[in-house]
Each structure stands twice: as C-alpha cells, then as structure tokens.
Amino acid sequence: MTADQQDHSRRAIPRICHDPVSGRPVFVAPQRGGKPDDRALAASLGDSRDPLGWCPFCAGNESRTPPDLARAPADPALPWRARIVPNTFPITVPLPRQAGPDEPREAGGIHDVVIESPRHDRSILDVDADAWHDVWSLCRQRLAVVASLDSLAWATVFKNSGPKAGASLEHIHSQIVGLDVVPPAIDAEMAAVRRDAATFPRLLEAARRGGRIVAERGDLVALVPPAPRQPYETWIVATCPEAHFHATSSERVVAIADLTRDLVARLERIAPGCHYNWWLHQxxxxxxxxDDRIAASWHWHLEIVPRLSEFAGFEIGTGCHITTRSAEESAEMLRDAGG
Ligand SMILES: [Zn+2]
Ligand SMILES: [Zn+2]
Incomplete structure (x- = not known):
C-alpha cells in the first residue's frame, strides 16, 4: 500500500472531533456516505415494498449483512424472529488507534443494527406482542455484553422510524451504540442528579400531580415530560432507581416492550404515519x-420523540425547541387515544 493509500484508508476510519468553542463532539464517519437508501430506490420505482427483494434485513438475505452477534431464538436451527448484527457503516471502531498530538482521535466503540422482524415490516405494530418481547430481550442481552467491554463508557439503543426521523431503510430496525466517551446529553442529566438526587422521583411525582401520566405497566410509567420538544413526546421511566437497562428484570423488559407498542399505537391514532425517534438514556x-450517587439515583428511561415538525435554524442554532402543544394537552390526547 502506498503512503497515499494508507492516508486515504486512515481518513475513512470513524473519528471524533470536538468543536473548540462549544466543546460539541462530532463523529466523522466518511464511509456512511455510501450506505444504502431503499426509500430512494422505492420512490424511483413508485413502490415501497422491497420491490427487488433486495432488502438486507429480510429473511433469506442474511448473507447481505455481517454474521449475527445475537439472535432470537438462540437456537440456529430455528427460524429467527430478531437478530443483531454489526453495522456495515459504523460510526465507531472497536479498537481505536492512538492519535498523534494534532490528529482527531479515532472514535472507539461498537455500532450494531437490531433487525426487529424477519419480514419486511415497516411498523413495530406489524410485529406480534411475543415477538416484540423477544426484540427487547435481545437488546438487553446485547447491552449486557457491551457493558462488559472494558473500553466503553456508555451505551444506548435508539430507533429512527421513518425518513423524517433519519431512517434510510424502511424494514423495522433499531441501533445499539456503545461509546468510549459519555455524550453531552448524559453529562447534562448527570449534572441534574448531582444537584438533586431526587430528580427522577420528582419528575414522576410532578407528572402524576400535573395529569401528565399516559399509561403504566408494572413499575414503568409513560409520561409526557414538562417541556416536550414536540407534541406527544413521551418518556417511559422506571419508577425505582435502576442505572442500567441490561440489569433490569424480565418483567420490566416485557413492560417496556408493551408500552412502546401501546404508545406508538396511540401516536398512530392521533397522527397516522407519524415518524418518530426513541433512545435509551441510561x-x-x-x-x-x-460519583456513586449517580448510579444509585439514576432511573433509566426511554425518550420517544415524534417528528411532526422539522428541527430548524432556531433549534439547531440555540439548542431550544418550539412546540405547538402543551404537555398537559398532549398527555390528555394520548390518554384518550388508548385502545
Ligand atoms: Zn426487508
Ligand atoms: Zn434523558
């Protein structure tokens, strides 16, 4: 390999850069520019049902993804209902090379795809309840492995559902990312817990007092936060302190699976076809x-944000959001939309 080729392949490795003024981290992942976009393909053919049998996530096309990291059921002799594979276009590398003094450092971590159905389903509501439990159970299992990796500081599972939410493949899937740094959103929440160890209990209590509880399942609560960024933003919060999702009980895994389906069904009744994101904050x-107090006082939670309006100049430029519906009104409408 020539020095030029070496330089080029090194530049293709995901890196993390920090803005010197704001401290904002940016992941530079040049190879993601080549990732497939079946929505563009489908739009060009006027069809959105995997017209060419091309989808790498459909059963039968397993050779188009890297081998499984985990699958449900675990027995490879049985047909799979959900599988987790390494992302072909990751934002991180498992073993980052030591950076020189003036170089941006390679972004260390793992980046997986959770394929949530063997069929070309486009909504989690197309998956039956038992299979959806398997998906969440598999995520917990993989997150436990990620937590055991010495190099990593934090991990999440997140979903982009629909193009407005950033999805480029329509076949239902989510992603697991483990990082060797703690992201700013978690730093901010840790600062709140450091100031007040009862941050999460107060959040739950205020939601109950303020009529912002949407649904409850076991000891998980779905609530509209006091300052939702979009109409119908909902958080699923564990009512007891629990720092990490991988340590949660099987009952809570079933509860979060049922609540996510329930909330997406409510959203679908209010705003049919609504695109949305969710992400786990542990x-x-x-x-x-x-600080031991953080782990003792943290309540993992899943934030579900519908994408009814674009995040535009004001949101990106200031970090503030504008919404058109109050938290209380959103909660009332979501309650009324229960099945
Ligand atoms: Zn598919
Ligand atoms: Zn959060």
Missing part, C-alpha cells in the same frame, strides 16, 4: 463514574 458504566 447511566454511564460504573468504570466511568466517579
């Missing part, structure tokens, strides 16, 4: 925590 792994 505490950093113990090896990255200097």
């Amino acid at each position: 505490a950093p792994f113990p090896r990255s925590l200097t």
